[in-house]
Amino acid sequence: MPRQYKDYYAILGVSRDASEEEIKKAYKKLIKQWHPDLHPENKKEAEEKFKEIQEAYEVLSDPQKRAMYDRFGYVGEHDFSQQASSTTFEDIFRDFESFFGRDVFDIFFGERGSTQEAQKAARRRAGEDISITVEIDFSESLVGKQVPIEYERYEMCDHCHGEGIEPGSGYQTCPRCHGSGILREERRSVFGVFVSTRTCSMCGGSGRVIKEKCHVCGGTGRLKKRVRTVVNIPAGVTDGTKLKVEGGGNAGYGGGPYGDLYVIVHVKPSKKFRRQDDDIYAEITIDYLQAILGTTVRIDLPDGGSTMLRIPPGTQPGTMFRLKGEGAPSLRTGRRGDLYITVNVKIPDDISGKEAELLKQIARMRGVDVL
Ligand SMILES: [Zn+2]
Ligand SMILES: [Zn+2]
CATH class of the missing domain: 2.60.260.20 (Urease metallochaperone UreE, N-terminal domain)
Known part of the structure; x- marks a missing residue:
C-alpha cells in the first residue's frame, strides 16, 4: 500500500537546495500566517496546515533527517510500494522489524539524540503570537497615546529555564515506542494485512522522553501570567492599525523564543471630523x-x-x-x-x-x- 508522499519543500515554499536559514525563515513566516487562532472561520484547515508546516520543518531543519528525506522521500517510515509483489505480508513485517531495528535506525540518524543539546533543540519551538485590541479617541489617534494594557500570556518557567525538565534529571527511553521513535499500525482487510507507520507522538520520534518533568510548570516550560504594561500608540494611527510588540506573545516551547504581541487599535469615530x-x-x-x-x-x-x-x-x-x-x-x-x-x-x-x-x-x- 503506497504511502502518501509529502513534498516538504513545496509545503515550506522553498527550493530543494534551500539553506538552513532560508528554511527557518520560510517556516517562521508560515507558522505565523497559519496560526489557528488567526483563522477562527476555518480553524480546522488552519490546524492541518499548521501541523503540516511543523512536520515539514521538523524534517528539513534537521540535516540528517533532511538527507534521509532527500534520498528516500520519507523519514522514519518504510515505503511498502517498493516491495516485490511476491513478498508476503509476513515478510514485510519481518523486514519492517529489521529495517527499524536500532542498528539501521542509528545509521540513518548517526548519533541520534545522543546529546542533550540535540534533544533540547528538537523540542524548542517559538511561542504563539497574541492579539489584543485597544480603543482610543479620534483626537488621540492624531497625537499618539501611551495606553496601559493588561493581558494574559505564558511566560518562561524560571525553574527549568523553559525546558520543562526538572533540573538535574535526564531522559529515558520512550515507553510508547520503546525507543524506536516509530509507531506501527496494522489493519486487516480482505486483501490482507496492511501496515502503516507514523512518528511516535509521545517522543516526537526522538525515542526518548524526559525522566522527570519540572515540578513548577509540569513539563510545559511555561507559566500563565498576567501582564501589565504600557503600549505606545504612535500619532497617525487609523482604525484597525496593527502594532507589533516583538516578544510580547507567549513564551516558546522547550526554551524557544517568545511569540509577538499584536495590538489592534480601534479609533472611536469623531462626531465632527x-x-x-x-x-x-x-x-x-x-x-x-x-x-x-x-x-x-x-x-x-x-x-x-x-x-x-x-x-x-x-x-x-x-x-x-x-x-x-x-x-x-x-x-x-x-x-x-x-x-x-x-x-x-x-x-x-x-x-x-x-x-x-x-x-x-x-x-x-x-x-x-x-x-
Ligand atoms: Zn516514542
Ligand atoms: Zn518549569
Missing part, C-alpha cells in the same frame, strides 16, 4: 449675514486645539476652505495632511416684522421679486 487618507474633513455653519458681509470664526482643530478662520465677504454655501498641515500625520512619514472645512449657510426662518421690512427694502434696491 472625518479622516480620509491623511486629510480631515469637517463642516461649519455660519449666518447668512456672515456669508454676505464676511467674518472671522473660531473653529476646532482635530487634535484638540482651535484656530481662527477668515470668511471673506460673499462666501457661497458649500465653499470649502483648506487649512494646510492641519490634517492627520502620516503613520509612515509623519507628514501631515490638510484640514478641509465646508461652510454651510443658515437662512433664518424666525425673523421679526422689522427685519422683514428692512430686507424688503434691500430686495427693492436689488430689483428682486419677493412675497
